[in-house]
Amino acid sequence: MALSLSTPAKSAGRATDPAPRDSPLRRKRNRERLRNLGFLSPWIVGFSVFFGYPLIATVYFSFMHYNQIKAPTFVGLRNWRYVLEQMPLFGPALWNTLWLVVVMVALRVVFGLGIGLLITKIKTGAGLFRTAFYIPYLAPPVAATVAFVFLLNPSTGPVNEMLSWVGLHGPNWFNDPDWSKPSLVLLSLWGIGDLMVIFMASLLDVPKEQYEAADLDGAGAWAKFRYVTWPAITPIVLFAVVTGVVQTMQYYTQALVAGKLASGVSIGPGTVIQPGYPDHSTLTVPQLVYSLGFQNFNTGAACVLSLVLFAIAMAVTLLLMRKSVGLIPAED
Amino acid sequence: MAPRRFRTRVPLALGAAALLLSGCANPSTGSNTDDPTKPVTLKFWHGWSAPGEVEAINENIARFEKLHPNIDVVSTGNVSDETINQALRAGGGDAPDVVTSFTTNNVGQYCSSGMWVDLDPFMEKSGIDKEKVFPKTLLDYTRYEGVQCATPLLADAFGMYYNKDAFEAAGIARPPRTMSEMKADAVKLTQRNKDGSLKRAGFMPNFQLYQNSPDRMFAQWGPEYFDDEGRAKLADEPKTEDFFTTMRDLSDAQGGYAAMEGLRARFGDEMSSQNGFLTGKLAMHLDGEWRGLMLDEAKADFDWAVAPLPVPDDQADTYGRGYLTGTVAGIAHSSMHQNAAWELVKYLTVDTEPVVRFANAIHNVPSTFEALKSPDLDADPAFRAFIEIARNPHSQAVPPSNNGGQYINSFGDFSQSVEAGRTKDLHRALKDLDDQIDADNVQSEN
Numbered sequence: 185m186a187l188s189l190s191t192p193a194k195s196a197g198r199a200t201d202p203a204p205r206d207s208p209l210r211r212k213r214n215r216e217r218l219r220n221l222g223f224l225s226p227w228i229v230g231f232s233v234f235f236g237y238p239l240i241a242t243v244y245f246s247f248m249h250y251n252q253i254k255a256p257t258f259v260g261l262r263n264w265r266y267v268l269e270q271m272p273l274f275g276p277a278l279w280n281t282l283w284l285v286v287v288m289v290a291l292r293v294v295f296g297l298g299i300g301l302l303i304t305k306i307k308t309g310a311g312l313f314r315t316a317f318y319i320p321y322l323a324p325p326v327a328a329t330v331a332f333v334f335l336l337n338p339s340t341g342p343v344n345e346m347l348s349w350v351g352l353h354g355p356n357w358f359n360d361p362d363w364s365k366p367s368l369v370l371l372s373l374w375g376i377g378d379l380m381v382i383f384m385a386s387l388l389d390v391p392k393e394q395y396e397a398a399d400l401d402g403a404g405a406w407a408k409f410r411y412v413t414w415p416a417i418t419p420i421v422l423f424a425v426v427t428g429v430v431q432t433m434q435y436y437t438q439a440l441v442a443g444k445l446a447s448g449v450s451i452g453p454g455t456v457i458q459p460g461y462p463d464h465s466t467l468t469v470p471q472l473v474y475s476l477g478f479q480n481f482n483t484g485a486a487c488v489l490s491l492v493l494f495a496i497a498m499a500v501t502l503l504l505m506r507k508s509v510g511l512i513p514a515e516d
Numbered sequence: 517m518a519p520r521r522f523r524t525r526v527p528l529a530l531g532a533a534a535l536l537l538s539g540c541a542n543p544s545t546g547s548n549t550d551d552p553t554k555p556v557t558l559k560f561w562h563g564w565s566a567p568g569e570v571e572a573i574n575e576n577i578a579r580f581e582k583l584h585p586n587i588d589v590v591s592t593g594n595v596s597d598e599t600i601n602q603a604l605r606a607g608g609g610d611a612p613d614v615v616t617s618f619t620t621n622n623v624g625q626y627c628s629s630g631m632w633v634d635l636d637p638f639m640e641k642s643g644i645d646k647e648k649v650f651p652k653t654l655l656d657y658t659r660y661e662g663v664q665c666a667t668p669l670l671a672d673a674f675g676m677y678y679n680k681d682a683f684e685a686a687g688i689a690r691p692p693r694t695m696s697e698m699k700a701d702a703v704k705l706t707q708r709n710k711d712g713s714l715k716r717a718g719f720m721p722n723f724q725l726y727q728n729s730p731d732r733m734f735a736q737w738g739p740e741y742f743d744d745e746g747r748a749k750l751a752d753e754p755k756t757e758d759f760f761t762t763m764r765d766l767s768d769a770q771g772g773y774a775a776m777e778g779l780r781a782r783f784g785d786e787m788s789s790q791n792g793f794l795t796g797k798l799a800m801h802l803d804g805e806w807r808g809l810m811l812d813e814a815k816a817d818f819d820w821a822v823a824p825l826p827v828p829d830d831q832a833d834t835y836g837r838g839y840l841t842g843t844v845a846g847i848a849h850s851s852m853h854q855n856a857a858w859e860l861v862k863y864l865t866v867d868t869e870p871v872v873r874f875a876n877a878i879h880n881v882p883s884t885f886e887a888l889k890s891p892d893l894d895a896d897p898a899f900r901a902f903i904e905i906a907r908n909p910h911s912q913a914v915p916p917s918n919n920g921g922q923y924i925n926s927f928g929d930f931s932q933s934v935e936a937g938r939t940k941d942l943h944r945a946l947k948d949l950d951d952q953i954d955a956d957n958v959q960s961e962n
Contacts (some may be wrong), residue, residue, distance in 0.1 A: 249961075252605040253849070254627045262959070270955040273929075339782035340790070347589055359781040448785050449726055458925050462724060463932055478598055480920050482960060 239494075246487040253481075263484035267492070274489070276464045277472040280365065281493075284435055284468065285500075288369050289428035293421060296379030301409075302381070306385045313385070321377030330442040332356055332371045358446035361465035368466065371438055379424055386420035387413065422508045426501055433497045436470040469493045548633070548854035555587045556856045561612040562602075563843070564878070565594035572877035576870050580863045587856055597622055604631050604848050613834040613851035614860050616669060620657040620841045620913060621921025625960075627660035628918040632846035636664045636856040648828035648882050649866055651906075658844050667865040668883035670875055672760075672804045673841035673905040676826075678809070679705075680819040682716070682799040691800075691823035693835045695736075695762050697825040698800070699769050705799035706770045714771055714779040719800040721763045722776050726786045727803055730931035731914050731924050734759050736827050741915055741953075743922065748923065748953035751946035758828060760934050760942060762824045773935055783929050789814055805902035809879045822901040824908070836901075838912035842883060881906045919960035922955040 221228075224490050248264055250256035269276055298369045320328065335341050335358035344354030355363045403411065443461035459475060460467025469489060477486030549554065564573050570593050577589050597619065614754055617623070618742065626632040632717045634666050634883040639646055646655060650668055678691050686705050692698040702718025708716045723730045737755040742748055750756045774852070779797060785788020787810070793801040794814055802825060812822060824836045845865050847857045865869055873885040874880075876894045881902055887893070888907060894900075905911055930939075930949045939945045 251625075251629045251960075253631050265953065266959045270952070271951060271961075272926075306923070340784070356778070356781040359777075444786075447724060448780075448783055458928070463936065464929070478601065480922055480960070481601075481629060485959065 193202055210223055214331065236457045240495075241449055242490050245483050248484050250483040251481040254485075259484065263488045267485050267488040271485070273460075273467060275466065276460070277467045277469045280410065280460075280465065280467055281433060281469045283365055284368065285432045286428055287365070288372050288432050288435075288440040289425060291369055291375060291380055292372060292428055293424050296376050296424065297383045297417075297421070299376060299380045300383030300387055301413075304384055314380075317380050320378035321375045323375065325375075326438045328375060328442050329371060329438045330445060332367070332374070333442055336367055336370075337408055358442050358466075360462040364442070364446075364465045365461060368439060368442060381429075381434050382420060382424065383417070386417045390416040393403070405449055418508070429500050429504065430497055433493060433500075434470050435468050436474070439466040439468050440471055442466060517624060526654050545743055546633075546854060548637075548847055550853045550855050552584075552853075552859050553586060553741045554853040554856075555586045555588075556853045558853060558857055558860055559612040560589050560591045560614045560860065561595040561600055561611075562591065562593055562616040563595055563597075563618045563627075566822055569878050572874055575877075576864065579870065580860060583863070583951045584631060584859055587859065589860060601631070604850060607850040609851045612848055613732075613853055613857040614845065615848055616843055616845045617666070618843050620844060620916070621842055621849050621919075621924055623658055623666050624660040624916030624918045625920040626846065627663040627665035629690040630849055632665035633663055633849050633851075633854060634663050635667060635846065635858070635861070638847075638855070638862075639664070642858070642862060644862070644866060646745060649886075651883075652886075653840050653913050654842065655859070657841065658804045659915060660918065662915045666844035666846040666863060669843045669845040669865045670871070670878070670880035670953060671840055671883045671906055672806070673881050673911065674727065674735075674802060674804050674825070674841075675838040675902055675905050676808060676823050677793055677803050677820055678823060679793075679796065679798075680821050682796070684820070687801075692826045694826050694832050695766070696829050699766050700780060701769075701802065702766060702921040703769050708771075716797050717776060717779055719766065719770075719771055720780060720792070721766045721774055721797055721929060721935070722780055722947040723935055723943060725780055725783075727794070729924070730759075732802060733763065733825070733928060735912050735914075736825050736837065738834065738837070738910060738912060740830065746957070748950035748957075750927070750953075751943060751950050756827075756946060757942055762828065762933070763935065764860065766934065768962070771936060776813055805881055806879055808896070808898040822898045824901075824905050834910040836904065836908045837912070838905035838908065840911050842881070889927060917960075919956060922956045922960070926952055926956065 210432070219511040245256065247258060247260060248256035249259045249262070303317070307315060323331070335343050337369055338344055338354065338359055341354075341357075343357075347354040348375040357363050357367045363514055386507040390413055394416075395408060396409045398412050440459050443459060443466045473486045473489045473493070476482045476489060519564050520548075526764065541653070560577070563571060564570055567758070573593070574591060577591055581589055597617050600612065600615050604615070606644055608656055617626070627634075636646075644956075646664065646667075650658075654671055655664075655669040657669055658664060677692065682705055683689075683691070686701075688704060692701045697717060704719035705716065706714065707716040720728070722728060723733075725757040733956065734756075736758050739753055739755050739759070743752075755959060767776055772775065780792070780862060783792035784795070793803070793807075794811065794816055796818060808822065826938070827834050827837060828931050832903045845861050847854050847861060864874075865871065866884065868884065868890060871882050872890045874890050875887065876880040879894070879896075879899055882888050882890070882893065888903065914924055916922070926949060930945070933939050934942065934945070
């Protein structure tokens with residue numbers, strides 16, 4: 185709305201002679217600009233304080249040595265070289281983060297969509313199922329993680345206990361470097377309620393007459409999904425993928441809590457536990473940022489790592505947006 | 517016109533942003549000009565959280581307040597280093613005056629960054645000769661490059677708990693003193709389930725088990741981490757390769773790393789009733805002096821005792837040594853009442869009576885010469901065993917570094933890689949580790 189108000193005035197100004205300083209037209213334009221700025225100001229303030237300033241500060245400190253006590257000193261590209269060339273944990277952290285981005289986001293979208301489809305088809309008791317699938321999402325991430333570590337405890341957890349009833353030897357879940365990331369994915373699938381609700385809303389929004397037309401054409405379930413449902417929900421799928429990628433790039437709490445709990449080491453004020461248990465298999469880039477910035481006082485390197493993460497997230501998002509242009513049907 | 521404006525505005529904006537950023541980057545600094553006899557309220561942050569520990573520290577504080585009626589102490593418990601760090605970086609009125617840390621790893625960082633103030637001037641004013649008050653090892657882990665920014669507030673010594681019943685059943689007369697004795701005993705004590713998996717390990721050397729961080733076990737070798745110029749020298753230190761080879765042998769003799777990890781994954785939390793040693797799944801176990809109280813409270817269903825951890829065969833004369841660390845206390849750089857804060861630090865860490873009383877209450881090793889020889893110390897033999905370890909001249913702590921013990925973390929990561937068999941050329945990998953530690957240290961220097 186703001187753009188449509190200001191743009192014609194601006195172009196009109198260019199096309200004709202400049203209005204005199206105190207002309208009514210100029211005063212009107214200024215008033216409009218001020219009004220627009222007034223409407224925009226909450227966003228401008230929020231953007232500047234919560235995005236603009238932190239971003240500039242991150243770039244600034246990435247070239248500084250700064251321990252958050254003494255004044256920062258300029259060190260040029262030293263922090264960048266340290267992170268990109270000398271820090272051995274950067275590789276595993278980036279690999280784990282990208283692994284989670286690919287596997288977790290893909291499975292979350294598939295499961296969220298699958299459950300959404302299932303529930304929209306259910307004739308009776310749909311409310312009960314919706315509630316059942318949504319409630320886990322309401323559990324705080326830490327509580328949910330604690331519960332999962334308990335459920336998947338290799339020795340006393342009910343999951344391995346049940347597997348043993350059918351003669352299966354359960355894995356060590358969060359205690360095994362090969363199983364720790366899949367265990368985190370299971371945890372994320374358990375809390376799929378948010379995506380399920382979004383997909384349900386989009387599925388219920390697909391015009392019924394299109395299904396009726398497909399029925400008349402003799403389309404089967406797959407054909408209806410392929411040619412009716414999918415084109416209608418593609419923007420929502422894209423939304424789920426993009427937000428999922430950005431969220432997973434910031435994955436921190438669950439991995440940290442699960443690693444700490446599964447290690448069995450008591451977490452007290454004197455306990456120094458490095459994130460990523462076991463064998464750095466759950467170490468993510470945000471955990472490394474925290475560790476560098478707030479445990480090692482290495483603000484500069486933490487800023488470099490944040491910027492790398494930001495650049496990757498932006499690149500992946502732009503790539504997804506570009507690739508999806510052909511998938512999303514044009515608005516009428 | 518526009519490009520000129522752009523040229524002027526961009527540097528101006530960047531300059532303003534830099535000024536703003538650097539302005540925001542300087543937390544407040546405190547003052548040591550206060551009169552400690554004037555009424556004052558001190559904020560004291562510590563990490564103790566168990567009811568008995570909190571009660572003990574509060575009793576000490578109450579006695580201090582009686583001795584110093586003008587000083588009111590507001591005590592906050594269960595505070596981690598990270599919380600303290602954030603509060604001190606931010607500064608402000610709510611930041612603490614007196615702080616403690618449960619790990620000595622961060623002392624180098626606190627001293628070099630100036631986050632905790634240098635206590636030497638305060639000790640001088642009080643006429644305290646620190647070399648005569650504190651054992652050298654403890655003094656070493658509370659200072660960095662000449663800055664004494666902390667004092668020891670009780671110490672932790674690490675030794676070996678062993679299951680006497682299991683020893684008796686296996687026909688072992690006394691705890692092992694050398695690594696080869698330990699290996700032989702561990703094999704005798706190891707038990708297997710019908711499916712071949714481990715039921716009980718004699719001793720689990722795995723570095724991810726509870727308190728088993730490799731620096732603690734490595735202390736039995738008496739290693740030097742750095743040369744005189746502060747460069748890492750683990751690859752040049754023959755003890756390092758011997759340490760890893762011995763640990764590997766110890767593991768292999770009992771079934772190997774995978775079998776050990778399989779058993780470890782089935783342990784419960786360290787402080788729970790499912791602790792591996794408490795449930796009898798470990799016959800020998802590295803731990804600190806506090807475990808004794810917990811074993812008593814949990815009423816372990818076997819007879820147990822404490823001994824020093826064994827030493828390498830070629831250093832048999834050093835038997836009795838152990839790894840030392842402890843709680844440290846200091847004064848926040850942002851405190852406006854540093855002289856009054858020093859009175860509290862002095863009372864808690866230098867004065868014999870409160871140190872002994874607190875050590876007895878929470879079963880930690882006293883941290884002053886006077887307290888160590890006090891007749892009032894708890895006579896419990898398990899506790900006494902740790903005091904002997906602390907007194908042993910070969911016992912050692914890890915040297916402080918300016919980056920919060922980053923090298924210990926790197927050494928820990930490396931050790932896990934070695935024990936899992938992922939490191940093929942140990943010497944080459946140790947060289948790389950040294951380079952890594954040096955790079956981390958350079959990165960932390962201003």
